[in-house]
Amino acid sequence: EGQMPDPPNREAAGSQLPTDLSSYHFFLYKLKPFYSTEESNELMDISIHSVISLQPPGESNESMKTLYTNALRALEQLMEGLMQRHLDPKGLQEMVHLLEKWILSEKEWEREKAVNLHLHLMQIYVQSVGVCIPLKLGQFGSLVGLIAPGTCDSHRKTRLASMDVLASLLDLRASQTCSSWGACNELELEKCKEDLQGSDMEKILGVSSRISKVACLQFNCDEVVSLVQKLCENFGAVDLQHDKASVTWICTFLQMRVKELEDKVAEILGAILVHLPVVDHREVRRLLIEGILLLAHYHQETVLTALLRQPLPMESHLTEVWLAVAENVPFARTMLHALMGRLQARFTPRANAASKADIWRLAAVDPLMTLSTIHLLVERIDWDNRLLDLFPDLVYTLLLQLGGSQGQEAVSPVLKTWRLIHTGTLPEEVNLQRVTIRSMQLLFRRLNGESLLCTLEEQGVWRLLESSSTFLQGVSQLARLCVRSPEGYYRQRLSELALRGMASEALSCRISSTAVCFMSDPILHQKKLLKRAVLMLEKGAEQEDEVLRVLSLRALGNMALGAPRKVRQYRKLLLEKCLSSLRSPGVSTSVTSEGLEVLAKVLVELREGDLGSTFKAISEQCRAFFDNESELLRLKAFILFGKLAQVVRISKKHFFKQEVKKAWVPLMLHCQDPCSNAAQACVATLFQCVHFWGWRALGSSADHSDATAPKEMAGFQMTLCSVLTQKKPAVLYNFLLETMTYVKSNLSRIRIAACNLAGIIMKQMSAHYGIVSTLQELQLDSDPGVWRAALETLNILDTCSQQRLLASPEGIA
Structure with a gap:
């Protein structure tokens, strides 16, 4: 008082x-x-x-x-x-908490006294409370986790006292949970206590492991979590022997209960990862990492998500975990598949989770961390024949990642919910594109593809892949080189993956996959994949996206290279899609150009009869682009018209002869096209069409080795006009009228060519002006009928002259 x-x-x-x-x-x-x-x-x-x-x-x-x-x-x-x-769990916890720092003391006498006091408290508590008040959730695991390493203490009395505390806790737990605590378990604990009196510390560690196996039977999943957390918290607090005991208990519990811990994996793994960096001893670290891998074997998605959510740059302890994965080739293969799945998840529709594993699999992760992990595994894994089949999957996944990183992906639910948590500013080279390209380079190198790697370097493929403007060109070039390389045995799998990607809802995935499509290689036809590819490309050619439409048309055209014998089978589809690209209003130049080029490729593999009514449509659409403002469209149109000329046989000859007449003036003028490539293509097409006039004189003058030169072309035009003057003067006159319409062309070279051609035509027509003077003389004829006929003819000529002047007054002037 x-x-x-x-x-x-x-x-x-x-x-x-x-x-x-x-x-x-x-x-x-x-x-x-x-x-x-x-x-x-x-x-x-x-x-x-x-x-x-x-x-x-x-x-x-x-x-x-x-x-x-x-x-x-x-x-x-x-x-x-x-x-x-305070005879309740809270009072017990508070008293133990006061002793905790002494139980973990580095001094033997302090640990001994603290553990003895702990034992005394447990005896008082058990005698006073017993089964009346159960321990709080997680309290049992925490109490065991604090005292368990003491069973390996270097001081014998402390070991024995720790054993007594454990036995007291286990008895309390058994009585409170009404669980069976058989005589065999009690005997095992008694035997363990006797064995703890020895002096061989390696044997002592084995005894502690035996104790943990008996104790594990009294734990539920929540208590396992609190046990692991407490054991991890105390790493490094006492000495190496205590740390070894802690990791032994952790590994024992994980081995015995790992299948039941699905809901607790994240908490357990979090505790281990947080404290792993402070563990100095290599053996203890190794055992902890083995525990992580054990969790990953049974709960892969949860562990993978937790590891991929660690911050960048990757810390040394996390690198150690992945290096341990790389040492186990079968497991590394499994993890690589899972990592690829995480990257590909960006390009698939958001699925509803059907299980707890799905929840973790669908959880957002950092794609940069995922790529860094793939790079690390590819670098350290021991590649053998068991991993060769992974190569196409890895290449395809990395290409998809590159394609998705070129811009904002329309269907990317995972990335929309992700918040990057980097520990600091990342180095400039640590970004999605560069890490992806480095991973691809490493992948080719590890697969002994040095020759292919050198070719890719020489042709600047990596540089093309880095730039968004040349990315698709780089993808197509990479695919072609992979097919041609001696190591191209994987192209069937790559083809299958590309076809699967073409059906993706993600636009970037469809585009990248279409760029990879191996239509120029026989592999699709050989492996019965051609029909599936054609159907996918047909859909792609109907899309609104310009890039996807161009790539789809291009791939369809490449059928002429990869499966030329199948062109006739799919000719209706091919011709329809190409004509659609020429007819549709508002279609971009690139789409129209690709349609013209594909038609030129396809026509080589078709006969006249295969074209049917589309021949007329192709010819008319082709002529419509002769005077287009786009140099590319003019070039493709001239080439296509030349291909049409090569296809024509008997049934289409009459029709195409009329088409040649309609196209003749534009062809003659565009032989002087300001675009040199278009001019050369026009000259080649012009002379391919000469024989449709049916005149040998023109055929003999068809030396077009340098017909793009003005003098040579003027010589040919003079010969043509001369022949027309004699055989088809009306056609020559119509040519003159049509030529004069080109003097208003936007292209100066075409205006010059039009003036020159008009001059040549007028010169040839001037030879007939002598008829006028002859007719005038006939008006003096003594026979009235003759002079009346001469007068009528003069009136007709005058009318024609007036029509010519009205048609092109500026030109005649």
Whole structure:
């Protein structure tokens, strides 16, 4: 009831004799009214420190031994008294918490006293409470996790006391949960306690492992989590032997209960990853990493998500985990498949989770971390024949990733929910594009594809892939080189993957896959994949996206290279899609150009009869582009018209002869096209069409080795006009009228060519002006009928002249 004496000085507690300590503790124990919980705990902490920190007295000093024993007894009584005030799980936890730092002390005598006090508290608690009040959730695992490493303590008495505490906890747990705690388990624990009295620490570690196997039977999943968390928290607190014991317990529990821990994997893995960096000893780190891999074997998606959500740049302990994965080739193969699946998930529709594993599989992860992990595994894994089939999947996945990183992906639910958590500013070279390209280069190198790698370097494929403007060109070139290389045995699988990607809902995936499509290689036809590819490309050619439409048309045209004998089978589809690209309003130049080029490729493999009514449509559409403002469209149109001329046989000859007449003036003028390529193509087509006039004189003049030169072309035009003057003067006159319409062309070279051609035609027509003077003389003829006929003819000629002047007054002027 009176005043409480001043507590002993904490700093002097380790040096002064504890003469008043027992009376002080006794006074504190009897004190009424009670202090608050916080005040009691503070005073208790001071008391524990003052006693436990005292070194045991020497054997010769009996008085010191007596005082020392009395101080320990008084401390026990004090703790027992406080325990009696709070006989519940919370009170037990608070008292153990006060002892925790001493249980983990580096000094043997402090650990021994703390564990003995812990044992005394457990005995009091079990005797007083028993099964009345169950421990809080997670409390049992935490209490076991604190004391379990003590079973491997270097001090025998501490080991035995720790064993007694464990046995007390297990008995309490068994009584509270009404679980079966058979005689065999009790006998095993007794045998373990006997074995703990030995001195061989390796054997002691084995005994601790046996204890953990018995103890594991009393744990539910929540308690396993709290046990692992407590064991991980105390790594490095005491010594190596304690750390070895901790990791042994962790591994034992994971091995025995791993299948049941589906809901707790993330918490367990989080505890291990947080504390793994502070573990210095290599063997302990190795065992912890083995525990992670064990979790990954049974709960792959959860572990993978947790690892991929770690911050970049990748820390050394995380690198160690992945290096351990690389050492196990079958498991590394499984993980590579899973990593590729995470990257490909960006290009697939968001699925509903059907299981807990699906929830983790569909969770957002950092694609940059995923790529970095793939690069690390590819670099360190021991490649053999079992991994060769992974090569096309990896190449395809990396290409998809590159394609998706060129711009904002329309269907990317995973990335929309992701928030990157980098620990700091990443180096410039650590970005999606560069890491992906480095991974591809490494992949080719690891697969002994040095020759292919050199070719890719020489042709600048990597540089093309880095730029968004040349990416698709790089993809197509990479695919072609892969097919041609000696290591091209994987192209069937790559073809299958590309076809699958062409059906994706993600636009970038369809575009990249279409660029990879091997239509120019026989592999699709050989492996019965051609029909599927054609149907997918047909859909692509109907899409609104310009790039996808161009690539689809291009791939369809490449059928003439990869499966020329199948062109006739699919001719209706090919011709229809190409004509659609020419007819549709608002179609871009690139789409129209590709349609013209594909038609030119396809016509080579078709006969006249295969074209049917489309021949007329192709010819008319082709002529419509002769005067287009686009140099590319003019070039493609001239080439296509020349291909049409080569296809014509008997049935289409009459029709195409009329087409040639309609196209003749544009062809003659565009032989001077400002685009040199278009001019050369036009000259080649012009002379391919000469024979449709049916005149040998023209055929003999058809030396077009340098017909694009003005003098040579003028010579040919003069010959043509001369022949027409004699055989088809009306056609020549119509040519003149049509030529004069080109003097208003936007292209200066064409205007010049039109003036020159008009001059040549007029010169040839001037030879007939002598008819006028002859007719005028006939008007003086004595026969009235003759002069009347001459007059009528003069009127006709005058009418024609007036029509010519009205048609092109500026030109005639």
